[in-house]
Amino acid sequence: MINSQMAEAIKVIAPIWVNSIPGGGLLAITDTKEIIWKAASDVFDVPSIHAGTTVRVGGGPYQAMQQKRQTEEKVARAVYGMRLVMTSVPIIDDGEVTGSFIVVMPRLHPIARAFNDFAPMMANMFHEGAFLYMSDLEKIAYRQGSNRFDIPQWQAGDKISEDTVARRVIRSKQMIAEELDAGKYGVPVRIVTFPCFDEDDPTAVVATFGLILPRETAANLRDMSNNLSRGLEEVSSVIQELAASASEVTINEQQLNGNIMDIFKLSEEINGVLGFIKQIADETKMLGLNAAIEAARAGDVGRGFGVVAEEIRKLSDESKSTVGKIKGLTDNIKQKVDETMKNSEVTLRSSEEQAAASQEMSASIEEITSMSEQLEKIAKAM
Amino acid sequence: MQDTVGQDVQTVVFRLGEQEYGIDIFKVQEIIKIPKITGLPNTADYVKGIINLRGCIIPVIDLKSRFTKSESVYCEDSRVIVVEMNAKRTGLIVDEVMEVVRINGNMVEQDGFTQNGTGADYLMGIAKMGDRLLILLDINALLN
Numbered sequence: 001m002i003n004s005q006m007a008e009a010i011k012v013i014a015p016i017w018v019n020s021i022p023g024g025g026l027l028a029i030t031d032t033k034e035i036i037w038k039a040a041s042d043v044f045d046v047p048s049i050h051a052g053t054t055v056r057v058g059g060g061p062y063q064a065m066q067q068k069r070q071t072e073e074k075v076a077r078a079v080y081g082m083r084l085v086m087t088s089v090p091i092i093d094d095g096e097v098t099g100s101f102i103v104v105m106p107r108l109h110p111i112a113r114a115f116n117d118f119a120p121m122m123a124n125m126f127h128e129g130a131f132l133y134m135s136d137l138e139k140i141a142y143r144q145g146s147n148r149f150d151i152p153q154w155q156a157g158d159k160i161s162e163d164t165v166a167r168r169v170i171r172s173k174q175m176i177a178e179e180l181d182a183g184k185y186g187v188p189v190r191i192v193t194f195p196c197f198d199e200d201d202p203t204a205v206v207a208t209f210g211l212i213l214p215r216e217t218a219a220n221l222r223d224m225s226n227n228l229s230r231g232l233e234e235v236s237s238v239i240q241e242l243a244a245s246a247s248e249v250t251i252n253e254q255q256l257n258g259n260i261m262d263i264f265k266l267s268e269e270i271n272g273v274l275g276f277i278k279q280i281a282d283e284t285k286m287l288g289l290n291a292a293i294e295a296a297r298a299g300d301v302g303r304g305f306g307v308v309a310e311e312i313r314k315l316s317d318e319s320k321s322t323v324g325k326i327k328g329l330t331d332n333i334k335q336k337v338d339e340t341m342k343n344s345e346v347t348l349r350s351s352e353e354q355a356a357a358s359q360e361m362s363a364s365i366e367e368i369t370s371m372s373e374q375l376e377k378i379a380k381a382m
Numbered sequence: 383m384q385d386t387v388g389q390d391v392q393t394v395v396f397r398l399g400e401q402e403y404g405i406d407i408f409k410v411q412e413i414i415k416i417p418k419i420t421g422l423p424n425t426a427d428y429v430k431g432i433i434n435l436r437g438c439i440i441p442v443i444d445l446k447s448r449f450t451k452s453e454s455v456y457c458e459d460s461r462v463i464v465v466e467m468n469a470k471r472t473g474l475i476v477d478e479v480m481e482v483v484r485i486n487g488n489m490v491e492q493d494g495f496t497q498n499g500t501g502a503d504y505l506m507g508i509a510k511m512g513d514r515l516l517i518l519l520d521i522n523a524l525l526n
Contacts, residue, residue, distance in 0.1 A: 289482060313482070
């Protein structure tokens with residue numbers, strides 16, 4: 001309880017006093033009806049409280065005057081546009097209430113109160129830095145950038161616009177975590193915002209507290225793992241092509257082997273035919289010789305026939321020697337075919353080895369691919 | 383052949399090993415492949431046995447073993463030359479029958495080969511045909 005004289009003294013020291021209150025404050029003096037005097041701090045003011053403002057019926061000062069005792073009222077946001085704590089003391093002169101003395105301070109959420117203490121430390125605790133902010137229901141109340149990361153376009157007092165995370169948190173009353181690409185703040189960020197509830201009413205959101213973490217490392221990691229898996233996909237498709245062509249080579253080589261075998265068989269068949277031709281040549285030769293013998297026996301009459309017989313014999317000899325030559329050629333063919341078959345065996349083996357090797361390679365790539373998938377998951381979870 | 387100097391004599395040329403021989407075509411009946419030979423017991427090595435030539439049984443002699451005392455191996459060119467020997471038909475097994483050639487008397491050397499005591503009284507002479515030397519055989523003397 002104070003009297004008018006003390007109130008007058010307060011008016012003198014008030015301008016110094018208000019600016020010494022942490023977070024600022026406002027002092028006012030009323031008569032029984034309305035505010036007659038006010039002193040506001042530099043950092044905090046309630047513009048709707050001014051000289052001439054009517055004392056609210058049922059409000060803190062009203063109660064203080066009615067009950068002649070000090071009251072403390074938690075003023076809801078609806079009244080003056082912000083949450084306030086109003087401490088009222090009645091001014092009593094000679095037992096009669098003549099007015100009240102009011103101390104008005106912003107009513108801060110515990111996090112808001114501590115913000116300036118913990119935020120500067122916390123912001124620098126993260127590897128890539130962090131940006132912390134707190135908003136009330138309308139605007140950004142506190143902000144804290146870090147050495148490594150800051151969002152200069154967010155300043156205390158800026159209105160929070162309709163589409164922001166803070167606004168959505170206020171609406172949903174739930175924590176929201178989001179990933180944003182580099183488009184918004186220059187680097188990819190993760191933004192996590194929690195609603196802050198009234199200390200007395202756990203259903204009423206009074207503020208939001210948010211943390212914005214730059215995620216450049218994670219984004220780089222994700223990009224790299226994306227590139228890696230894309231590269232691996234390409235490699236794997238090339239290897240698949242390689243394996244396919246290797247198995248094609250194997251199939252061709254097998255076909256070639258079959259064809260070569262056919263050639264081998266054909267030259268054997270030719271040899272068979274040659275045997276038959278030689279047999280005929282032998283028979284013909286004998287026929288020729290016997291004809292010559294018969295012709296000789298016939299004497300002069302057979303002379304002409306003898307010549308014919310000799311020609312037949314010569315022809316048969318030629319046939320026989322031709323058979324020999326062809327036999328030489330087919331033997332040559334068989335030898336070459338043999339060499340070719342050996343070579344193609346080697347080729348076949350190499351192409352089979354190649355196919356096997358590309359399968360192994362494919363398996364390794366698969367392993368690496370699964371690792372890069374894991375890496376991608378880790379990068380996403382970071 | 384002495385009587386035919388200056389005249390062509392048709393000669394059947396055959397081969398024993400590498401050496402070529404000739405016999406007068408008029409002594410030759412025919413040339414056949416080696417047929418099935420029935421061996422005869424108690425005969426000289428070179429007498430291979432008998433064959434059945436269109437119903438006639440004729441003996442067969444291996445000329446190579448006759449000349450060289452060696453066992454001969456028959457191949458697909460081996461033939462039997464059926465000759466008229468001392469008015470009897472006999473088969474001579476040879477390695478190959480080559481051809482029938484006409485030999486002029488002045489191609490033939492006779493001196494020094496047919497003398498007694500050389501052990502080669504079945505030699506009638508050596509015919510020179512270019513660089514080939516042909517031993518001309520007297521078939522009648524061969525089996526005596």
